[in-house]
Amino acid sequence: xxxxxxxxxxxxxxxxxxxxxxxxxxxxxxxxxxxxxxxxxxxxxxxxxxxxxxxxxxxxxxxxxxxxxxxxxxxxxxxxxxxxxxxxxxxxxxxxxxxxxxxxxxxxxxxxx
Amino acid sequence: xxxxxxxxxxxxxxxxxxxxxxxxxxxxxxxxxxxxxxxxxxxxxxxxxxxxxxxxxxxxxxxxxxxxxxxxxxxxxxxxxxxxxxxxxxxxxxxxxxxxxxxxxxxxxxxxx
DNA sequence: ATTTGACTTGTCATTTTTTGACAAATTTAT
DNA sequence: ATAAATTTGTCAAAAAATGACAAGTCAAAT
Numbered sequence: 001x002x003x004x005x006x007x008x009x010x011x012x013x014x015x016x017x018x019x020x021x022x023x024x025x026x027x028x029x030x031x032x033x034x035x036x037x038x039x040x041x042x043x044x045x046x047x048x049x050x051x052x053x054x055x056x057x058x059x060x061x062x063x064x065x066x067x068x069x070x071x072x073x074x075x076x077x078x079x080x081x082x083x084x085x086x087x088x089x090x091x092x093x094x095x096x097x098x099x100x101x102x103x104x105x106x107x108x109x110x111x112x113x
Numbered sequence: 114x115x116x117x118x119x120x121x122x123x124x125x126x127x128x129x130x131x132x133x134x135x136x137x138x139x140x141x142x143x144x145x146x147x148x149x150x151x152x153x154x155x156x157x158x159x160x161x162x163x164x165x166x167x168x169x170x171x172x173x174x175x176x177x178x179x180x181x182x183x184x185x186x187x188x189x190x191x192x193x194x195x196x197x198x199x200x201x202x203x204x205x206x207x208x209x210x211x212x213x214x215x216x217x218x219x220x221x222x223x224x225x226x
Numbered sequence: 227a228t229t230t231g232a233c234t235t236g237t238c239a240t241t242t243t244t245t246g247a248c249a250a251a252t253t254t255a256t
Numbered sequence: 257a258t259a260a261a262t263t264t265g266t267c268a269a270a271a272a273a274t275g276a277c278a279a280g281t282c283a284a285a286t
Contacts, residue, residue: 006205006212023261034247039263046245069205072196077209079192081217083185090207092119092182094200096190099119104194136232147276152234159274 009074014042016060030059122187127155129173143172 007015017027024042028035031052040046048056053071057064080090120128130140137155141148144165153159161169166184170177193203 006208008209008213008216024263025261034245035261036248036263036265037246039261043263045264049245069202072198073202073206073209075196076189076192076198076203076206077213079189080206080210081213083188085185085189085210087207089182089186090189090203093186093189093193094203095119096121096186097193097198100121100190100194103121137234138232147274148232149234149236149277150275152232156234158235162274 008044008077009048009071010042010044012070012074013038013048013056017042020060027059031055121157121190122161122184123155123157125183125187126151126161126169129175130155133173140172144168 013027017024022030024035024038028038031038032055033041033052037046041048048071050071053067054064056062057067079085085093126140130137135143137148137151141151144151145168146154146165150159154161161184163184166180167177169175170180192198198206
């Protein structure tokens with residue numbers, strides 16, 4: 001499995017966990033989480049808290065940035081899925097994101113002036 | 114201004130409002146909203162509640178589906194912007210959304226079996 | 227210069243959503 | 257059959273979003 005795979009983040013955690021033959025309870029403890037809730041996370045019934053990415057990276061010796069990429073792409077995928085956003089609309093969304101970046105640039109300039 | 118423009122949803126509402134020469138107070142009343150909060154919405158400091166899309170469409174005589182598209186692309190753009198998601202990662206996100214759709218299809222099949 | 231109207235900003239209580247925790251049920255492996 | 261692992265349901269607590277109102281700025285009109 002490469003660092004960028006097309007699964008949910010929950011499934012990815014499960015993959016990492018089973019690969020190292022941890023039980024839910026074991027991994028949950030490391031993550032300072034209840035095993036029941038970790039189960040829900042792996043099954044996509046709850047979100048993994050972004051704050052725990054750091055420790056998750058440490059546990060499995062992963063590059064934090066790559067892990068974060070896994071995470072944010074999952075977050076956005078979830079939103080795309082939930083909103084039933086077509087590819088065409090997604091392109092528009094990307095342009096709108098670009099527009100937001102432009103606005104931000106400009107407002108930063110104003111602040112320093 | 115076409116139905117699909119590259120602005121924020123807040124700016125779009127402001128455009129619609131000023132086009133019809135409504136004051137914040139007037140439009141807010143129609144939307145059953147406080148004018149102060151509508152101001153925040155237009156200035157991107159609060160989100161527009163999806164539930165109000167229906168009435169917004171009525172007020173400005175817009176196609177609800179197109180308006181909804183404006184809305185969801187804005188929502189996703191916001192997420193892309195906030196997470197600093199690159200175009201490359203966005204493609205991955207789209208694939209992951211596709212994956213979620215696949216999963217969903219399969220789970221529906223199981224239910225009917 | 228004061229008043230008026232439109233808009234913005236800050237704050238806070240309320241509501242809604244998310245999370246953590248625990249108990250109970252189900253599944254899996256031995 | 258038993259034990260361990262996992263899943264599911266529930267509920268209180270924490271966190272985030274929303275509604276409401278007061279106080280502020282700003283511009284135009286008087």
